[in-house]
Amino acid sequence: MSALRIYYGWWVVAGLFVVLTASSGFGFYNLSVYMSVLAAERGFAIAQVSVAVSLFFVTGGVAGMVIARLIERYDIRLVMVGGALLGGLALGLAGHVRSLWAIYLLFGVFGIGNSAVSIITATTLVTRWFPGRNRSVALSVASTGLSAGGIVLTPLSARALHAFGLEGALPWFGLAFVVIIVPLVLLVLRARPREPAGGMGGGTDEAPDWDYPQAIRTRFFVLLTLGYLLCMGAQVGGIAHLYNRAELIADFRVAATAIQLLTLFSISGRFLGGWLVTRVPIRWFTLGNLVGQGIGLAVIALAETPAAVLTGAALFGATVGNLLMLQPLWIAEGFGVRAYPRIFSLSNALTVAGVAGGPALLGLIFDLSGYRAAYLTGVLASALALIAMTAAGAVPLRREPTSRSAVEVPSSIGES
Secondary structure (H helix, E strand, C coil), X not given: CHHXXXXXXXHHHHHHHHHHHHHHHHCCCCHHHHHHHHHHHHCCXXXXXXXXXXXXXXXXXXXXXXXXXXXXXXXXHHHXXXXXXXXXXXXXXXXXXXXXXXXXHHHHHHHHHHHCCCHHHHHHHHHHHCCCCCHHHHHHHHHHHHHHHHHHHHHHHXXXXXXXXXXXXXXXXXXXXXXXXXXXXXXXXXXXXXXXXXXXXCCCCCCCCCCHHHHCCXXXXXXXXXXHHHHHHHHHHHHHHHHHHHHHHCXXXXXXXXXXXXXXXXXXXXXXXXXXXXXXXXHHHHHHHHHHHHHHHHHHHHCCCHHHHHHHHHHHHHHHHHHHHHHHHHHHHHHCCCCHHHHHHHHHHHHHHHHHHHHHHHHHHHHHHCHHHHXXXXXXXXXXXXXXXXXXXXXXXXXXXXXXXXXXXXXXXXXX
16 A cells, blocks of 8 residues: 555645746746736836846846745745745736836836745755656656646736736736645645655665855856856747747748747657656756757748748757756756755856846847847857856766865754
8 A cells, every 4th residue: 555655745746836837827928918918008118118027037036046045944835935925916016006117126026926936946845855866757747837837827817918907917816826826835835855755756866965155166067057048048039039930931820839839849848858867867968958959949040931930949849848947957966955945046047147138139139130140149059058068067076075164054944
């Protein structure tokens, strides 16, 4: 009977799937919808409301480093509940404000709250509950919630906003953000296993536990983070402009199909990747996906027919979910679990520069030279990312700390 017992870590993964669905659905994927409706209802220029979107990413990235410190000292669930309440309040109030500065303020606060229930906290929980080979599978399942948010919540949100407007819809979005996330965090998630996961978590973690100051000074960390900044700039820029690129080649039906194909291949590619990375070294699998991203962007850049742009969208999409998943996996493999939240949060915060800048850069190049040049710039960024990650080398060997304070394990307050 005990052999049939489901390891509780998989219930944590299921809870995280739903949390990330709400986080990405009301956050990342809804941003373009909010931007469009704010411009239409409040009379702002697209460029003005675009600043609110950038603030969402920037404040979220910076806040992630503070959140990482908090979850090393306190129960991660308390941090997630606080973030959900803060994010839900900011999102709900955004429907009632009319001044541009208030929109900037609330979107910045929403970014802070959303970061507490997104990739940093989710990957931290997965690394704690799955110390071995099942970590990649667990992370692939949990992070698929990021894509599910765009599939499930964004179409419903768009209909609600167009039917009821900002004042009628956003307060309900803020309430839903809290109601979906908080009960799951309190009732389903647990901060860490009460006893070592062992075989149920997929084996033991072989990575040494690095100290934060040592880890962030390694060539491995610096070049891996630089590679991801370039990689995510190309990825998010390519996604942001895919609809317009496909519509210029064909029509809105082909453009919508391109987005659907990208999402479908992102989800299926992530599931396949979660299984493959248990059998293929993370480094080589990441580099292979970078090559695939470059090929997909090149096909989109050179496409002249609907079939070509749809093929490019599928190739590109197959790498999107994997590359996002592989960054936390590679960092956890290289530096261990103890200081993981702070190490990953810094890498993630620096990567935000690419996330925020990629769409703007491709848009600027499009205005100057068209989408072929814009997407070829994405190919170049992917190639530079490949060079940086190759130069990062394999997982570094840990040096012994020079002082006793470097090896002290942070206290954990109230965790169970």
